[in-house]
Amino acid sequence: AQKITQTQPGMFVQEKEAVTLDCTYDTSDPSYGLFWYKQPSSGEMIFLIYQGSYDQQNATEGRYSLNFQKARKSANLVISASQLGDSAMYFCAMRENDGNNRKLIWGLGTSLAVNP
Amino acid sequence: NAGVTQTPKFRVLKTGQSMTLLCAQDMNHEYMYWYRQDPGMGLRLIHYSVGEGTTAKGEVPDGYNVSRLKKQNFLLGLESAAPSQTSVYFCASSRTQTWSEQYFGPGTRLTVT
Numbered sequence: 001a002q003k004i005t006q007t008q009p010g011m012f013v014q015e016k017e018a019v020t021l022d023c024t025y026d027t028s029d030p031s032y033g034l035f036w037y038k039q040p041s042s043g044e045m046i047f048l049i050y051q052g053s054y055d056q057q058n059a060t061e062g063r064y065s066l067n068f069q070k071a072r073k074s075a076n077l078v079i080s081a082s083q084l085g086d087s088a089m090y091f092c093a094m095r096e097n098d099g100n101n102r103k104l105i106w107g108l109g110t111s112l113a114v115n116p
Numbered sequence: 117n118a119g120v121t122q123t124p125k126f127r128v129l130k131t132g133q134s135m136t137l138l139c140a141q142d143m144n145h146e147y148m149y150w151y152r153q154d155p156g157m158g159l160r161l162i163h164y165s166v167g168e169g170t171t172a173k174g175e176v177p178d179g180y181n182v183s184r185l186k187k188q189n190f191l192l193g194l195e196s197a198a199p200s201q202t203s204v205y206f207c208a209s210s211r212t213q214t215w216s217e218q219y220f221g222p223g224t225r226l227t228v229t
Contacts, residue, residue, distance in 0.1 A: 033215045035218075045206065047218070102147045106158045106160075108157070
C-alpha cells in the first residue's frame with residue numbers, strides 16, 4: 001500500500017492566486033516527519049518545508065505553508081500568491097522514526113503549472 | 117561551499133558496460149543516499165549509507181553496488197549496465213539530527229542503449 005499519496009497528477013493555477021497541493025500519508029508510528037520538495041524543469045530537488053508530527057503549529061516558510069491535519073493524515077502544501085517560477089513538480093515525503101537510517105518515503109508528485 | 121555534487125552530469129553506456137557515479141558532499145553529513153527517478157515512478161532509493169564505511173540496500177538495489185570509503189564521498193557502481201537502468205540518478209545527504217532534510221545533488225542522466 002502507498003504510504004504517501006499525492007492524488008493530483010497535475011494542477012493549474014493563475015498567477016498571484018493561492019494553490020493547495022494534496023498529500024495524504026499512512027503510518028502507525030506516532031513520531032514522524034513530513035517534507036515537501038520542489039523539482040523545477042532544470043531537475044534539481046529543492047527542500048521547501050518540514051512538519052513534525054508533534055509540532056503544535058502548522059509550518060510556514062515564506063509563501064509556503066503546510067496545512068497539517070493529523071487526524072485525517074494529510075499534509076497539504078499551500079502556496080500563496082503563485083509566481084511563474086512556481087511551475088514545477090512537487091513531492092511530498094515522509095520519514096518514520098524507524099531507526100537510524102533517516103530514509104524518506106516519497107509520493108509520486110504533482111505537476112504544477114502557473115498561468116500568467 | 118558546493119553542497120552536493122555529482123559526476124558526471126550525463127552519460128551514455130552500451131549494454132554490458134560498467135561505470136561509477138561519484139557523489140561528493142562538503143557539509144560533513146553522516147548520511148548519504150542514491151536514488152533513481154523514472155517517469156511516473158517518483159524517487160526510489162537504491163542504496164544508502166549511515167556513515168563512513170557503511171552501506172545498506174534500499175528499495176531497488178539489484179544491479180548496483182556502492183561504497184563509502186570516505187565520509188564525503190558515496191560511489192554508485194553499475195557492473196553490467198542494462199537498458200532498464202536508463203534513468204536520472206540523484207545523490208543526497210543529510211545531517212545526523214533525526215528530522216534533518218535531505219540535500220540533493222544536481223542529478224546524473226544515464227542512458228543505456
